[in-house]
Amino acid sequence: MSGEESAKDRKTGWLDNLIITKRMLGIALIALGMVIVIGTFAVDLFGVGKWGGIGPSQRLAIAGGVLIALVGVTLIPLGDRPA
């Protein structure tokens, strides 16, 4: 790496050079899906919602969370390709 390039890198910082890859996106989607699923169950712990047990909106949210996580899983094998 030339002195000029490293000076430029120092100036711009890591966030400027960050490339979001398919793998990174996959991991983020898995995390997001899990947060949605856990959060939806947590709603009942705090007694929010009018339904006893898991209501229709919660079922929809859980399905959405699982779907997002599954899409995330399929992205991980795509590796370092830019998202």
Next chain:
Amino acid sequence: MSISAGNAKPNPLDLILLWLGRILMGLAVLALVFLFVVFVILAINLIQFPFDYDQGEGFELWNAVLFSQGRWIYTDNEVYPFYSSLYGPVYPLLMTPLVALFGPHIAVGRALTFAVTLICGGVIYSIVYRETHDRLMAVIAALLFFASNFVYQIGALCRQHMTMVMFDLLGVALIARAVEESDNRRAHRYIVLSLLCLMLAGFTKPLALAAVLAVFAFLFLRRPKWAILYGIGFGLVVGLVFWLLNVATGGYWVTNMITANTNPFVTGQAELFYRQWFSLHPVITILGFGYVLYTIYLDRISVYSLYYLAAVAFGALSGKWGAGLSYFVDAIVAACIGTGIGLAVLRRWLQSRPRKRRPDQPCWKSIGLTAYGIVVPILLLVQFRANLHMPLDLPLTRPVAALLNIPSESPNRFRQDYFDTVGYTQLGHLTTDADIEAGYQIVEWVESTPGPAWTEEAMLSLLAGKDEVVTDPLVLYNLYQNGNLDVSEMIRMIDAQEFGIVVYRARFYPIPVLQAIEENYGLVDQIEMNGFVYDILLPRTDVD
């Protein structure tokens, strides 16, 4: 079979299949052009119709009139004239100079929305053409947008939804340009313009949040640092405008934009709308998803894919009481873009396949292109049939209705002179001279009575020359249901019979208000206009 013959001179079967594809594509484009012409016919018809066609149009116009008088549209619903708006200020502000120029005519708003809808089609064309350089697919994508039942029904109404969609679309298109720009200064200019469009979209209708999320997610994927910095800036500017509006209106901005829009979620309604959206747009929905999958797994994720996913997800908000099918227009726009780009990419990919190397091998390139040439127009024709809608009494549409075996009478129709694959719908039919005549009969009633008029539609008061439009029933109803409206002052005025006349269309008011009117006003006439019966009520002292 010469589709396996590679570079050899095409044989008759090849030529037959080639021309079959061309004829089918010609038919498909013609069918979509037919639906575009039907849309233009409706727009011209509505621009000539001076009354409310969809309840709420007149209130949008009245908002522009109030702005032109230098008055706010977010006010106290508990004080005469008990009027406030529950929509953003951008659409009426766009109408304001036109109202000042041409007067308070509903045609102004409808012509504006019609122009906005045409711009949306133009932007879809330009996006698909810029991404693919395929002019035919760009035209088809725009025509598919105009073919949608939902776009047809609201694309020339004096309502704000299409304006939000236009700003969403411009925001999406500009951000796509920004990330492709190698010159950073120009890229920043595109981003600022994109965010400005998105802010205008959000202050037209908050549903624009779907496009905002899509744009920032896309910017984060391509330029994470810019996404964070611009996200902070955007949030601060939007928050500041929101706060200023609330301060300037004495808090009635929040009352009317937030409280009056906080309606219960009706279980099953969103599911019903999702089913209807898919059944009316099966081809573009599936092809749009195909394009999304292509960008996720085989290419880089595009802003159009994220826009589509966000718009489909936000369709769930159509389950809110009072919401409608218009909540899916963004999803339709994105699906049309995805369909256009996706089909063009597929054709380019097929064309780039190598020709066969040995004479005994099938030539997959030729087979693929031939299949593409036949299957794509068939899919477009399937989409056309799923979207089919037309007035049945026009010389242009009668032969098409006969050809497609559309029944002339059906119990499932709001008007027998109009067919729509939606089924029962109160929008889409053409208005008649009899409707206009009936409308002016109602206006005569309003004109002939002294004092303010309590009319459920704004145009009846405006055309009668009344100084004020009294109430927007939907706002009153929502606030009352939320426990945020004291109706005592309006009931006092009703009890004192201070309103010269009451005109009902749907009796869409809080129950105590309806009871007070029932006690103090009596029915004197019923007039049918545009498929609805309008009840004319006068003070009981006059009736008795």
